[in-house]
Amino acid sequence: MKLTRREFSAGLAAGLAAPALMRSAWAQGATIKIGMCVPVTGPAAEQGLWAQNGAKLALAAVNKAGGVLGKQVELVIEDDQTTNPGIVLAFSKLAAQSDIVAFLGSIRSTQVQAMAPDVIKVGKPVMIGGTNPDLTHSGNPWLFRFRPNDNYSGRVIADYGVNTLGKKKWAIVHSTDAFGTAGGKALSEALTKLGAPPVLDQGYANQSQDFTPVVLAVKQSGADVLGTYFTFENDLGIFARQLRQLGVNIPWVGSPSVVAVSSTKLAGPALFGTYGVADFAEDSSDVAKAFGKSYRDAYKTAPDNQSAWPYDAITILSAAINKAGSTDPTKIREAILATQKFAGAEGEYNFDKNGDGLHGYNVVKNDKGKIVYDKHIDFND
Amino acid sequence: MDLVLQLLFTGIGIGAVYALVALGFVLIFRATNVVNFAQGEFSMVAAYLMVVCVELGLPYWLSFVIALAGMALLGVIFNLGVYYPLRHRTYLPVIIATIGASILLSNSVLAIYGPQPQVLQGWFDTPGIQLGPVYLDSQYLLIIGVTIFLVLFNFWFFEKTLLGKKLQATSQDKEMASLLGISVSTMIMITFIYSAVLGGLAGILVAPVLFVSIQMGSTIALKAFAATIIGGFGDVAGAIVGGLALGVIETFGAAYISVPYKDGFAFLVLIAFLVFRPQGIFGERVAEKA
Structure with a gap:
């Protein structure tokens, strides 16, 4: 039998691939x-x-x-x-x-x-x-x-701050990454719909070592409530401490990182009394x-x-x-x-056609370091 | 005006941190002509050592001494393991080796201690003082104080002591120094120990402000590196001035121009220096050095 070069290559390839194929079939x-x-x-x-x-x-x-x-x-x-x-x-x-x-x-x-x-x-x-x-x-x-998704978190933050806490003069601080930008935008839109457009919309870059300029901007804006979208707990911890040091003590409703376990540990008393939307609340x-x-x-x-x-x-x-x-x-x-x-x-x-499974958030409060469940706000749309 | 003073204080505070790390860069560069890219990791390792000691229940001052002693030991190991075997090669393999060491150090700490950021209490119980309209964070005050002390100490050490002069001689011309009976390898060993301790000191001082995390060193080191270039590579005063300038520029840039581009200002200044004054503020002209 005469073996052409093409047949030889095909045979060789099959021979080499066989053990791998068999292994993968077995693994499957x-x-x-x-x-x-x-x-x-x-x-x-x-x-x-x-x-x-x-x-x-x-x-x-x-x-x-x-x-x-x-x-x-x-x-x-x-x-x-x-x-x-x-x-x-x-x-x-x-x-x-x-x-x-x-x-x-x-x-x-x-x-x-x-x-x-x-x-x-x-x-x-x-x-x-x-x-x-x-x-x-x-x-x-x-x-x-x-x-x-953040359409809901923004709406829940806005709803809770405006309707439950009764605050209308908002400062928004958000990370400039994809998460923070979209969150800040969603919050800003939700506030505008509720008739309370933000007085300050301030972005910051992740892994900042110092937040003094941001805190001073919040202070100068005269806002009476703070809404935040922080990506990293380290950043949040530094910001929270500087915020309190520079004497800003307005109510604060933030995205889930405000009430995350590691933020609570890192920032300690600086986060006492803050509210956060949390997709997960144990209670x-x-x-x-x-x-x-x-x-x-x-x-x-x-x-x-x-x-x-x-x-x-x-x-x-x-x-x-x-x-x-x-x-x-x-x-x-x-x-x-x-x-x-x-x-x-x-x-x-309840999955919708877009692939979104959840449509609302819990609001929780940092009560002297303990995260306490407050209420659940759900939307149908 | 209140705003300006507050920003100035924070800018100098954060700048002092960059300056401390930059100092470590400069000392090693002067002695060995290489940039040590693991300088930031020295800060991180020291901060973790400090956290471990404090968690073990040791008093703060003792933890501090142990952490710095640990850094001295790390300096020895670093010199013997990273620099010494490559000392007769060009600068490139050494620089690559320091990058490798930095990856090894950060991943070792990650493997041993886990990824959770840690809290380290500051030296003082009072978090800060309100001086009129300006809030002075006590930890930043300490950092600024230590930086001033180190500037004076370095001046005295390098200009007035025999050991300092030997170190200077080694950094200027190794062959000549060894002809004069100076043990070059000992001097380089001392430089590594001193830089590791300095980097460690920066890490321990900054930990209560920025928290202790695996990446704390690399973020500071990047700015510190820019500070060294702005100040003039190889110049101690330049590192300090460059660090402080960078801290103040980025803080004011963030406050008055744009917060998200804060890091951009630092590197814009760096690029401007590289283009218009590559030798930095205090750097010698290249011709003089040759």
């Missing part, structure tokens, strides 16, 4: 894999750890209850380095593993934005925690959000309480939204795959979108 049979892009290094490594904790807690529960499609579920974690190039790289590494059926993306909007084009190319469901409203409103069918429902208890038992620390959304994402994703009865991306997508009245740790999930 053993477990259901979910990829997770999460900061293991970089400025958000701390929050990344909590996200992993939350995801692993849900994973253990899912596996204990028999797994997904009769198989155990496995989490494949890739470090996104808390940077945009980092998450693009992490996602492409995970996407290259064809047996991963779905992914968990970032809680940071700017990172989700960075990976979004690749998500469309890969065409598999990605659960996200970033709250920039545009993420699920830009025609990307594969992004599913497990936190309420807001029975499911949240149960999640809080099992999280404390497992990790000896209080959970916050950083760990609650991956917990819900894994739980709902697993249920959706089971309901779909297959790992086909389109079927999983339909099953997630069909998820209604699902009680999660973050609240009741």
Whole structure:
């Protein structure tokens, strides 16, 4: 038999690929894999750890209850380095593993934005925690959000400040990244609708070592209430302390980072008396309480939204795959979108056609270092 | 006017932090002709050492002494592990090695201590003093005080003591220095120890203001590096003036022009200096140095 060069190359390629193909086929049979892009290094490594904790807690529960499609579920974690190039790289590494059926993306909007084009190319469901409203409103069918978006947080902050606290003269301080800019804009629009347009709209760059100019601007604006969108707890801690030092003691209603565990620890008394919208509040429902208890038992620390959304994402994703009865991306997508009245740790999930699961926020108060649940504000639109 | 005074105080305070770290850059550059990119990580490591000691229940002053002693030891290890094996090579491998060391240091601390930022109490129980319309943060006052002291100390040390003069001689001409009986490697060792302690001091002083986190060193070091270039690379007074200038410029730029572009002002000044006066404020002209 005479072997042509082409046949030889094809044979060689097949021979070389066979073990890999067999391995991947075997792996496909053993477990259901979910990829997770999460900061293991970089400025958000701390929050990344909590996200992993939350995801692993849900994973253990899912596996204990028999797994997904009769198989155990496995989490494949890739470090996104808390940077945009980092998450693009992490996602492409995970996407290259064809047996991963779905992914968990970032809680940071700017990172989700960075990976979004690749998500469309890969065409598999990605659960996200970033709250920039545009993420699920830009025609990307594969992004599913497990936190309420900032249209809601802005409206809840504005509603609470104007209607409950009775304050009309607002100063807004926000980060200039994708999250902070969108949040600041949403808050400003919500305030304008309520007839209280902000007197100051002040952006700042992340990782600032000093906030004196920002605090002085707030002071000079004559505002009687402060609304904030801070991305990093370090920044928030420095800002809060300088705010109090320079004698600004007006009521403060902020995005979730104001009431995050690490901000409360870093800023201490500087944050006493502040209000925050929180997608996760332990006292807001029975499911949240149960999640809080099992999280404390497992990790000896209080959970916050950083760990609650991956917990819900894994739980709902697993249920959706089971309901779909297959790992086909389109079927999983339909099953997630069909998820209604699902009680999660973050609240009741009612997915809309855009892929937004939650439509309201809790308002909580920092009562001398303890985060106390105040009320839940939900919207139907 | 009140506003200007308040901004000036904060600007000088944050500038003093840059100056302290810049000083460490300059000393190593003078002695070895390389930029030590791990200088910021020295600050971070010292702050973590301090946190660990305080958490162990040791008194603040003892924790301070232990942290600085730890930094001296790190200086020795750094010299022997990073600089010494490469000392006969050009500056490039050494610089790359310091970048490698900086990654190693920050990830080691991350691995050992975890990513959670930590709180370190300041030296004083009172957070600050209200002086008329201006609020003076006690920790910033301490930082400014230490910076002034170090300027005087460095002047005395390098100009008036034999050891200081030996160090200067080594940095100016290693061959000549060794012909005169100065042990060059000992002098370089001392420089590394001194720089590590200085960087550590900056880290411990700034920790109560900026919190203790893995990336605290790199953010300060970047500005400090700009400060050294503005001041004139290799000049001690230049590092101090450059640091203070940078702190004041970015604070005022943020207050009067744009907050989001605060970091931009620092680097705009840096670029302006690189274009129009690359030798910095106090730098010698290149021709003189040759």
